[in-house]
Amino acid sequence: MANWLNLSRLRLGVQLLMLLLTVYGGNLVGYYMAEKISQNLPALSCAYDKQNGAYCVLIPLQHQLHHRVGEALVQLQAFGFKVLLPLVFTLLSFYAFFAVLNKAFCGWVCPLGTVQELLYKAGRVLKRPLRRFGVGNVGRVRWVKWAMLGGLVLLLPLLTGMGITPHSLGNPYCDVCPSRLATTLLTANTEELAIRANGGIEFALGAVANTLFGFALVASLASRQPFCRICPMLALHAVFRRLAFLRLTKERHEKCDKCGICAKACPMDIHEIHTEHGPKAFHEDCTLCGRCAEFCPEDGVIRLKFGPWTLFRSSRDYYKARVKVDQPEGGKKITFHPRREASGD
Amino acid sequence: MKTSLSLLLGCFLTSAAFAAGHDHGGGERAASGLPAWTHYPLLVTARGGDRGGVRVAAANLVAPVLDVYAPKNWSGEGHWELPLSAGAEVRPSPEVGNYHWLAARAAMPEYVAVASSAFYFANPGPAPTAMLDAKKSELEVIPRPLPREHAGYRAGEEWPFMVRFQGEPLKGQKLVLETANGSRAEFVTDGGGVAKIRFPDDFKPARSGEGGHGMRRQAGFVLAAEHEAGGTGYLTTFNYSYGPGAYDNKSLWAGAGFAVLGMGMALPLLRRRKENQNG
Known part of the structure; x- marks a missing residue:
């Protein structure tokens, strides 16, 4: 590997390329869903961004659990072919990509991951402190990603499809996902930043989403990838990580x-x-x-x-x-040069 | 000439069967069951009881058959005809694509009227670009493009539509927009045969409980073009639905406020502390 090209720089290059592709790639690969690189990408490539190059797998997972599995559980006779098959195809399509790159979709492809890392680099430039979890307290956040996957991606859409929870809880993860806000704002679209003003569940979800987004933006200046730690995509990847x-x-x-x-x-x-x-x-x-x-x-x-x-x-x-050029935590290496003697020797 | 075309159009203004119980686009209906908001030909769609199908009926037009084009193999097996006499039921084959193009054609000596629309099925398959590009009738009003998944026509937005005659773009062609909310506007195509249609912001304020996910307010619209060539008059329409504006019933200020709240909650993380910062 050439001296100037280390793994981190290679990864940053790939991340920036993937950021362009996931946020603006629709201008290159095509406009309609069928023209996207994948409709089940194992990264938070948001479909609410109208210029994006691929769709995040969490969207069809929620929609199919809501509109197909949940609704069909109420009408059990249709359960087999019409219901499970689309879900299986979604997971197989996700796995076709995942089997190659595994969890590198998080570290190398995800646009939200890249945005957070760029902010963290900005935090180093601004000399903000590093906040990190130690051995004793990292366990406090690790369970949250499983709760997000189980509750927001799988359970609530399913219950909504079964008519138990309200329709506004049909895709609750998308409703709180910071990537939806980050990627649409990167296309100069403020529509997703606006929240329902009529109170109720949609207002609450919007309020949570925007608060989480704002928190993640600023926290990224001091902490590495704060949202990634609770992201349900990380949990979904974890399930399949031994199979790639x-x-x-x-x-x-x-x-x-x-x-x-x-x-x-x-x-x-x-x-x-x-x-x-x-x-x-x-x-x-x-x-x-x-x-x-x-x-x-x-x-x-x-x-x-x-x-x-x-x-x-x-x-x-x-x-x-x-x-010589970088500290393990990500900041630039600080080197101290000995003062020259006043004599000028 | 326009007056004569309109008079001829009157020949087609007869009642047509409607899908029972359907309220496409929220437009008002006359007692006869016809949409009261336009005299232009329309294709009215209604989801069937089964997830896979849609019922289609022609309004303001008597046409024998409905032409259906799927994005996959639209020039072959992806194009089929259904009798329209009692309403047609369209059931897409698997994997042939989402958007299907629907068209009904009525021809008399010296006059041809075509009503066209599109219907979105949650059905994997190719994109509709090639299907839209293909010539399907003499005079056509073609959306370029159709709204993508997770999108739709909305009030306040501009969307390009092309008018073609015999497959060639028509420049300087007038397009009339009428909506179920009572708006009417005229547009003219540019040198490439494209007119940018701005959907009017004509929705009434949402009542309590309206406008949530799954209860999206929609209204029908129709775009109509009339053209004469070789002694024959042509009228073609494209009808679909549109919704309220992107910020309808939403607050950007409240959204920004919660984002700032989140930022404020993270600010303590940015403060330097003298003690050990790990953990």
Whole structure:
């Protein structure tokens, strides 16, 4: 790899390209749904953005649970072919993409992830402090993504389709998703920022969405990817992460116990990358960004692998070059130059 | 000539069967069951009891058959005819695409009238671009494009429509817009045969409980073009529905206010502390 091109810069380039593609890509690939790259992309590529290049898989999941599965559970005779088949196709279509890149859709493709990372970089420039979860408190937020997936993406749309909850809870995750606001605002469209003024559930969902969006924007200046930690897409990925070609591997190494730089480099505060090895090191919150491998100072301990092939492996030489320009937490390396003597020797 | 075309149009103004119990677009109906808001030919659609089908009837036009075009293989198996006498029921085949083009044609010596519309099925398949580009009748009013999924025609928005004759764009052609809410406007196509239609903001304020997801207010509209060539008069319409404006019953200020509230809640994270910042 050329000196100027490290894994982080490569990833940033891919992220910016994917940001353009997911937010504005409809101008390139086509306008109608059938022309999109995928209607079940494993990233928060929002369909409310009328210029987007692909649709997020969480949209058809909610709609099918609402309009098909839920409604058909009430009419059980139609359950098999007409109901389950579209849901299976949605999941298979999602998996066709996911099987290749796995959770890298979060770390390399998701437009909201990229926006948060760019804000975090801005926070480093503005010298804002770094807020992170430690071993003792990271568990407080990890369950939220499962609640979001189970409650907002799966359960409420299903109950709405069955007529138990109101129609306004038919796609509740989309209603609170910050990516809907971020991607539409990036196209200079303020429509999604406006919320229902008539009170009720839609007003409440809009208020939650906008508050969450505002919080995530500012929190991103001090914390790495704050929304990603509770994103239901992260949970959906976690379910399938053992069934894809791209993955993270870590071998046991005697120096790991005394080091822990990999955990500092992890934007998702996954301390297990330091303390575990083998399958447990590829944690459910991992976004396959590869920073742990970049900042591991030992040869071949952490790898990004595609099937049997190693795409990137940690190495001491790479680590030395990397820490000269960047800190594990993401800020620029601060170097102190010794003062010259007044004599001018 | 326009007057004579309108007089000839009167020959077609006879009652047509309507789908029972349907209220497409929220337009008012006369006692006869015809839409009271326009005299132009229309295709009126109503979802059937089954998820897969839609019933179609012609209004202000007596036509023998309904032509249906699917985005997939629109020049072959994707084009079929259904008798319109008692209303037609369109059931798309799987995987042939979302939007289907509907057209009914009535021809007399020296006069041809065509009513056209589109219907959206939740049905995977190709995009309708090629199907829309194809010539399907002499005089055509073609949306370019149709509203995408998760979108629709809305008050206050401008949407381009092309008028073609024998497949060629017609420049300087007048297009008349009439809506079920009582608006009427005229537009003229540019050099490329395209007119940008601005939908009027003519919805009454929503009553309590109206306008929520799944209860979207809609009204019908029709675009009509009349043209004469070779001693024959042509009238073609395209009808569909539109909804209230993007910010109808919504507050941008309230939305921005909650976003600012969220930002304020995150501000403490930006403050520097002297103690250990980890955890």
